[in-house]
Amino acid sequence: xxxxxxxxxxxxxxxxxxxxxAVVRGALSKGIEVYGVLGGYSGMIEGNMLKLGKKETANLIxxxxxxxxxxxxxxxxxxxxxxxxxxxxxxYGIEGIIACGGDGTFHGAHDIWLxxxxxxxxxxxxxxxxxxxxxxxxxxxxxxxxxxxAIDKIRDTADSHGRVFIVEVMGRHAGFIAMDVGISAxxxxxxxxxxxxxxxxxxxxxxxxxxxxxxxxxxxxxDEVGGANTFAQILKERYEIDAKVTILGHIxxxxxxxxxxxxxxxxxxxxxxxxLLAGKTDVxxxxxxxxxVYTPLEETWTKRKxxxxxxxxxxxxxx
Ligand code: F6P
Numbered sequence: 001x002x003x004x005x006x007x008x009x010x011x012x013x014x015x016x017x018x019x020x021x022a023v024v025r026g027a028l029s030k031g032i033e034v035y036g037v038l039g040g041y042s043g044m045i046e047g048n049m050l051k052l053g054k055k056e057t058a059n060l061i062x063x064x065x066x067x068x069x070x071x072x073x074x075x076x077x078x079x080x081x082x083x084x085x086x087x088x089x090x091x092y093g094i095e096g097i098i099a100c101g102g103d104g105t106f107h108g109a110h111d112i113w114l115x116x117x118x119x120x121x122x123x124x125x126x127x128x129x130x131x132x133x134x135x136x137x138x139x140x141x142x143x144x145x146x147x148x149x150a151i152d153k154i155r156d157t158a159d160s161h162g163r164v165f166i167v168e169v170m171g172r173h174a175g176f177i178a179m180d181v182g183i184s185a186x187x188x189x190x191x192x193x194x195x196x197x198x199x200x201x202x203x204x205x206x207x208x209x210x211x212x213x214x215x216x217x218x219x220x221x222x223d224e225v226g227g228a229n230t231f232a233q234i235l236k237e238r239y240e241i242d243a244k245v246t247i248l249g250h251i252x253x254x255x256x257x258x259x260x261x262x263x264x265x266x267x268x269x270x271x272x273x274x275x276l277l278a279g280k281t282d283v284x285x286x287x288x289x290x291x292x293v294y295t296p297l298e299e300t301w302t303k304r305k306x307x308x309x310x311x312x313x314x315x316x317x318x319x
Contacts, residue, residue: 001119001277005094006052007037007044008066009073009101009108012253013125013139015261016066019100021057022269028054030277035092039069040101041076041108047088061262064142064255070101076108079115086116094118096276098269100138102126103301110282110297119281122297123268127253130174132303133295134286138268141260143170143252144180150248151185151216158214164206164235164243166217168228170252177252178220179311183318188215190315191231193222194307202231203239205319217243267292 006023008016024034036056038048050056060067075081089097096119099109109120124131127143147169158165167187171177175192182190188205191197202217209215219228228245235241257265264287271285271292283294 001032001095003033003035003093004096004098004273004276005035005037005049005089005092006068006098007040007100008068008070008125009040009099009105010070011102011126012066012070013127013137014064014142014253014255014257015138015265016068016100016125017060017063018257018262018265019123019125019138019269020052020066020068021060022266023098023273024052024057025054026270026273030273032273035094036068040071040105041073041081041085042071043069044085044088045073045075045081047091049092061266062256064257072104073108082108082112082115086112086118089118096120098123098272098276100125102128102131102137106284106297106300113282119276119279121272121275121280122284122300123272124284124286124300127177128171128174129176130172130305131284131286131300132305133284133288133293133300135288136260136264138261138265139253139257140176141258141264142255144177144184145258146255147177147181147248147252148184150251151181151187151218154246155185155214155216158216158244162212162214164215164217164241166219166228166231166243166245168219168221168245168247170248171220171222173222174305175220175222175307178218179307179315182218183311183315185216185218186318187218188319189217190319191217191223191225192220192307193224195312197223197225199225199234199238203235203241206239206241
């Protein structure tokens with residue numbers, strides 16, 4: 001293998017740039033050329049590629065977002081789009097690809113391998129931490145730290161007024177962000193999609209706190225009750241409780257990656273190059289108990305990564 005490509009796709013995540021840097025430098029150390037695909041799968045279809053060297057990856061380790069840009073390409077979901085992308089990759093002489101993204105990215109990667117036999121290795125890049133086959137995804141640690149810092153500030157004002165605050169965090173269908181952020185922020189109630197949310201229990205917690213005390217409620221955006229606005233509406237209509245709503249939103253996706261995300265991205269980037277060279281394909285490179293592991297791409301979305309049961313218990317004990 002003499003020429004490979006790297007790209008980022010789906011929602012950006014802090015640490016994607018550190019991953020790109022690690023892929024390029026890991027490959028260069030083995031005498032392999034690297035091309036960066038600009039704009040995710042859309043850029044692949046257009047053949048939008050750029051040769052990357054040591055100079056192009058300088059100062060990337062601490063940069064948020066992704067310098068290669070990203071997209072959620074509808075065209076690539078069609079066979080024709082994937083065929084056009086494969087043609088472009090072959091034109092450039094690309095013999096292997098490293099993808100960084102979440103389950104949407106891996107669906108596309110799996111398909112292009114099946115249909116066009118271009119070796120492809122995935123690396124987990126998403127703030128949601130919802131991929132089976134790795135303890136943590138690149139970007140998760142930064143996102144939870146950003147959210148926890150914001151909630152510390154909300155707590156000051158909530159405390160001063162003795163108010164109820166409902167804070168909605170991202171995570172799509174998974175509650176990893178909500179759980180870690182809720183515990184670290186000392187929230188009184190945490191609602192995650194993985195468990196059934198008991199609104200009467202929430203009401204009791206607010207009563208226990210009393211009028212002078214603040215109540216912080218963390219809601220994972222995928223909770224079955226709904227988002228923070230729905231919680232506030234139910235609290236008002238059913239229990240006559242006024243609550244303030246904060247939706248943290250895309251602030252959770254930005255910013256300089258934490259040390260943990262930088263190290264994880266660096267390790268997985270180099271491991272992905274090694275995996276391609278070892279002839280692996282259609283797998284995601286992840287880290288479990290500090291060891292590098294390879295999981296078939298399909299399993300990363302068909303198998304569900306559970307929230308640690310102990311954290312659910314812990315959240316209950318501490319609140
Ligand atoms: O997958 C990452 C994520 O930030 C989710 O937490 C969120 O549901 C989604 O992406 C938002 O996507 P977009 O920025 O395309 O609206």
